Amino acid sequence: xxxxxxxxxxxxxxxxxxxxxxIYAIAVRTTYAAVVSFVAYGxxxxxxxxxxxxxxxxxxxxxxxxxxxxVLLLGAAARLRVTEAGVEKERPGRVLRALAALLAAxxxxxxxxxxxxxxxPAPTLAYEAAAGAPATGVGNAVTxxxxxxxxxxxxxxxxxxxxxxxGVWSLARDDRWGGRPGLRHQADPKGVLVxxxxxxxxxxxxxxxxxxxxxxxxxxxxxxGGTVIxxxxxxxxxxxxxxxxxxxxxxxxxxxxxxxxxxxxxGLGGLAFGAAFLSYPESIAKPxxxxxxxxxxxxxxxxxxxxxxxxxxxxxx
Amino acid sequence: MSLALDLFSFATIGLGVFFFIAGTVGLLRxxxxxxxLHALTKADNLxxxxxxxxxxxxxxxxxxxxxxxxxxxxxxxxxxxSQLVGRAARHEETGE
Numbered sequence: 001x002x003x004x005x006x007x008x009x010x011x012x013x014x015x016x017x018x019x020x021x022x023i024y025a026i027a028v029r030t031t032y033a034a035v036v037s038f039v040a041y042g043x044x045x046x047x048x049x050x051x052x053x054x055x056x057x058x059x060x061x062x063x064x065x066x067x068x069x070x071v072l073l074l075g076a077a078a079r080l081r082v083t084e085a086g087v088e089k090e091r092p093g094r095v096l097r098a099l100a101a102l103l104a105a106x107x108x109x110x111x112x113x114x115x116x117x118x119x120x121p122a123p124t125l126a127y128e129a130a131a132g133a134p135a136t137g138v139g140n141a142v143t144x145x146x147x148x149x150x151x152x153x154x155x156x157x158x159x160x161x162x163x164x165x166x167g168v169w170s171l172a173r174d175d176r177w178g179g180r181p182g183l184r185h186q187a188d189p190k191g192v193l194v195x196x197x198x199x200x201x202x203x204x205x206x207x208x209x210x211x212x213x214x215x216x217x218x219x220x221x222x223x224x225g226g227t228v229i230x231x232x233x234x235x236x237x238x239x240x241x242x243x244x245x246x247x248x249x250x251x252x253x254x255x256x257x258x259x260x261x262x263x264x265x266x267g268l269g270g271l272a273f274g275a276a277f278l279s280y281p282e283s284i285a286k287p288x289x290x291x292x293x294x295x296x297x298x299x300x301x302x303x304x305x306x307x308x309x310x311x312x313x314x315x316x317x
Numbered sequence: 318m319s320l321a322l323d324l325f326s327f328a329t330i331g332l333g334v335f336f337f338i339a340g341t342v343g344l345l346r347x348x349x350x351x352x353x354l355h356a357l358t359k360a361d362n363l364x365x366x367x368x369x370x371x372x373x374x375x376x377x378x379x380x381x382x383x384x385x386x387x388x389x390x391x392x393x394x395x396x397x398x399s400q401l402v403g404r405a406a407r408h409e410e411t412g413e
Contacts, residue, residue, distance in 0.1 A: 191404075192397050192400040192401060192404075193397070193401060196393070196394075196397045199393065200393070203390070231328070
């Protein structure tokens with residue numbers, strides 16, 4: 001079998017598996033099984049991105065889709081367990097289900113039609129982005145695109161992340177406002193989880209910083225690095241080695257706004273001294289981008305950690 | 318020399334794949350959680366280990382180091398998770 005056919009067979013197997021797990025995640029009745037298959041789906045999707053030669057997306061998909069979203073949904077599933085039996089009895093009516101199926105089928109058909117209607121080769125700015133990347137001093141065209149060519153989008157995305165956290169916090173009861181997010185985790189102090197939570201974070205933190213640093217020239221970047229660091233923090237919290245900070249803590253709030261604030265300052269600097277909002281002078285473009293990415297990594301790590309931890313539930317007395 | 322290396326890689330990776338298949342069959346066929354875990358550890362430890370050994374002669378210095386790190390981290394994660402899953406399973410069975 002020649003390599004091209006082998007690759008095709010691998011792609012076919014991967015897509016079939018991803019589709020199968022996606023259908024299973026929707027069709028399965030218990031929330032827990034749905035969440036577990038969603039995590040497996042995220043990891044498969046990361047492999048699909050690798051096959052599509054998009055390692056940056058694959059890293060983010062594995063870290064967010066397979067990792068943190070999985071933890072978030074598992075926590076949600078655990079909380080929903082009490083009410084699940086009651087919800088199971090309530091099924092939407094036949095007409096409503098038929099309408100939902102019709103809507104889903106129409107959206108799928110429209111997406112397929114749009115995909116098939118694309119001219120060959122598909123319109124792309126990839127060549128321009130790759131050609132323009134050296135001007136930013138950053139070797140990875142994806143990082144150059146995210147941090148320079150469409151920096152405004154990236155900046156607004158980080159603000160959206162903060163808004164999502166505020167949304168989670170706003171679910172707190174009034175008397176718990178300002179307290180520590182989530183319930184206190186239970187862990188056997190001599191257990192294997194505590195052992196892992198002592199052993200892994202030093203490796204994980206170094207790896208997270210490595211991902212941030214290497215992101216300038218290779219696949220990686222602030223989001224992937226921040227997610228890995230957030231995961232290490234959450235591991236320590238789950239093993240009861242650390243506790244979530246009270247959300248009223250001034251330091252926590254400063255860390256949460258540090259990334260967008262640095263981004264905004266650099267952007268306004270571009271407006272004041274340069275051509276436009278977020279325009280970097282070419283001579284110091286790379287230090288500026290790396291500086292923003294370092295601040296963003298810290299903010300992303302804290303935001304994601306707190307997002308997974310949930311609404312404040314415990315007030316220190 | 319390169320033929321010998323190819324044969325070595327072929328043999329170790331093939332053996333690794335065999336352990337993966339054996340582990341998967343065990344996962345599907347074994348009756349309870351603890352025996353299924355037992356089957357999974359064969360895939361995790363022997364399967365990955367043999368594949369990494371088979372790939373090592375084909376990787377240059379830094380990539381080889383990364384492969385060994387990946388192997389070590391998988392060993393650490395899989396043994397920890399096995400312990401946790403096994404404990405949870407016993408918890409559920411005995412109701413302790």
